[in-house]
Amino acid sequence: MPESPVLLVAKEKFQEAEQALAFYRGQDFDVAGDVTDIQDYLNYNNGNLLHNIKSVATLKSCSILTALFVLVEMAPIATRSIYDDIIFLSGDIYGITKTTCTITFMSMIQVGIIIAAYLIDSVGRKKLLLISTSLTSLTIALLGIYYLVLAFNEISAGSYHYIVVWVLYSYGIGYGIGAAPIVYCLIGELPTSGAKRHTVLVVFSVFWIFTYINMFLYPLAIDKIGEGGVLLITSSFYGVAFIIVLTFFVETKHKTLVEIQMELKKKELNNN
Template identity: 25%
Template sequence: MKGYLNFETGGRGVGGTGLSATIAVIMTGNAMGWPSPTHPLLLSPNSPIPGMTTDDTSWMISLMYFGNLFSPIPCGYIMELIGRKYTLLSLNVIPLTSWLLIIFTRTTTWLYLARFLAGLWLGIVYTVVPIYLGEIAEPRVRGSLSTFFAIMTYVGVLFEYVFGPYVSYNSLAGASGFFCILFYLTFTFMPETPYYLVKMKKIEKAREALFWLRGDNPDVDVELKNIENAVAQQMANKGTLKDLFATRGNRKAVVTVGVLSILQRLSGIGAMIAYTSVTLPKGAIHHVSTHQCVIVLGTVWVVSTLISSFLVDKLGRKILLIASAIGCALATFLAGLWFLLDAKTDIDVSSLNWTPFACFLLHGFFYSIGLNPIVTTIKGEVFSASIKGVASAVTSLMLAVASFFLNKSYQIFADEIGMYANYWLYASGCTIAVVFTMTYVIETKGKTLQEIQDKLNGIETPLKNRETIVSKL
C-alpha cells in the first residue's frame, strides 16, 4: 500500500496519528447529525423539552453554526501559541459540556447553549485539524490523509442516524459524548506536527515526531532539513491579519480556501444533514421509513468519501472538485424542480415522490467525492507557515457565516417562497464552484508544501528539482 496510508505497528505512523486526530471530527459529525433523528421527537407531544415549535428547532439547529462564528479567530492564535495538539486536547472540554447539558437540562435555553458550545467546537476543529493533517503527511499521501476529515465527519453523522431513532434521547447524547473521552485517551499519545516544532525551534522534538510518523526512514533528516528551510523561508512575515494579503501567494491561498469554503456550504450539505428527515415526502420509498432513507443517505456519504480517498492523490484535486460541483448542481436543480412542480403547479407528482430522495443520493455521492474532502485537503496545503493560524481561522469564520445563514434561512425560504428556492440556490452555488475551480484553483497533487507556496507566488519549480525533492520525501 505504498503511496496510500500506512498504519504501522502500535498505532505509530501517519495513518494511526491521523485516525486519532479525526476522532475530533467524528464529534463534529455527531453534533451535525444529532438534530435529524431528534427533530421529530422534540416536536412531538412526548418531547423531552415540552413546548418546542418549528421556529425553536430552527434556532436549535442554526445556533451550532452561530457558535461556530466565535471560535476560529481566537483558536487560530491559540494553536500558534501552544500547538495544534494541545489546542485540541485542552478545548475538548467544550463538546463534552455540550452533551452533558443535553442530558441534564430540559429547557430550550439550555439546549440553545449546548448547541452554541457544539458550534464552538466545530470552529475549533475546522481551524486546527486540517492544518494538523496537512503538516504530518508526506506529499504522496497528503490528499488521502486529509479525506479522513470528511470520512470521519460522515461517520459521526451516520452514528446519529443509525442509533438516534432507536435509543432514548439521553442514551444518544451519552453515546455521542463518549467520543470526547475516546479522543482524549488516544490523541494524548500522538505527536505535535514537525512543522510547528521546527517553527518553535524544537528541532530534536521535530526529529522525534518525524520518526514517529515515518518509522525508521533513513531520509527523516533530509525531510527535517527541508522543513527547516521551508519554515525559515515562509516565516519572513509575522502572521498578522495584514500579512494575509502581504504577498501574492498569501492572497491567492486565502481567496481559494475562503471562496471554496463558502461554495462548499452553498452546495446545500448542511441543510441536507439537519433537515432531511423532515424534508423528504412521506412514503418517498415504499416500505422504507424516512429514518431508513436517512441512514441510506449517510452510508452513501461515507462510502463515496472512501472512494475519493483512493482517487484524490491519483486524479488530482481540481478534476474531482469540478466533477463534484457539476454533479451537485444537477442533483439540486432536479430536486428544486420537483418541489416547484409539487407546490406551485397542478401537476400531480405523487407518483414521483422518490425523486427528492434520489436527488439527495446523487448529491451525496458527488459532494463526497470532491467538495467535502478536497476543500479540507486544500486548506491544509496552501497556507504558508507564517499565516497558518490566522488564515485557517479567517477561512473557518467565512465557512461559519455561510453555514449559519444557509441553515437558518432554510425554513424561512421554504415557508415564504417554497422549498424549491433552497435547492435552486444550491444549484447556483455549485455552478459558481465549477467556474471558480476551473479558472482560479491551482493543482496541489504530489507537491511539497514549499512547492505549493512557489506555485501560489508564480514561481515555477524546475521539474528535475521537484522530482528530486518528492523522491526524497
C-alpha cells in the same frame, strides 16, 4: 498524543520534538530532517497575517479556499434540513423507511469519498471538483424543481417521489466525490508554508461566520420563497463553486508546493 513538534522546536526543546516526531513517524524513521524542515518553517513564518497576504499566491490560495469552503459546505447544511424530514419521511410509501433512506444516503456519500480516494492522484483534484460541483448543482436544482411542482400539484409531484430519492442519492455520491473531501486536502497544498496557519484561521473563521448566519436566514427563506426556491439558490452555490474551480483553481496533482505557488502567481506576473 505528544505535544506539537512545531511548538517544541519553537521553544528549542529539540529532544522532546524528536521524540514527538518519532511517535508520529515511527521509531525507524529518521526525524532529523523533519526537525530541520520545522526550523526553516518557523524562520519563514515570522511574518504576521498582513505580511503574509501581500504574496499574490497566498492571497489567491486563501481566497479560493475560503470561497470553496463557504459555497460547498453551507449548501449541504441547508439541504439536509429539508430532505431528512420531507423527502425521506414519505419513503415508506415505497416500502423504504426514513431510517433506511438516511443510512443509504450517508452510504452514498461514503461511496463517493472512496471513489475520490482512489482517483484523486490519477484524475486530479480539479477534474473531481468540477464533476462534483456540476453533479451536486444539477441534483439540487432538480430537487428544487420537484418542490416547486409539489407546491402547485401535490399528487403529480408525489408520483415522482421514488425518482427524487435516487436524485438525492446521486447528490450524495457527487458531494462525496469532491466537495466533501478534496476542499480539506487543498488546505495542505495551496497555501505557502509560511502562510498556512493564517490561511487556515481565515478560511475557517469566515466559513463558520457564514454558517452561523445561514442557520438564521435559512428558516426565514423557506417561509418567504419555499423549499423549491431555497434549493434553487443552494444549487447556485455549487454553480458558483464550479466557475471558481474552472477559472481560478490550479491542478495540484503530482506538483511540488513551489510549482503550485508559481502557477498561482503566473497571471499576476503576466499582467505586470
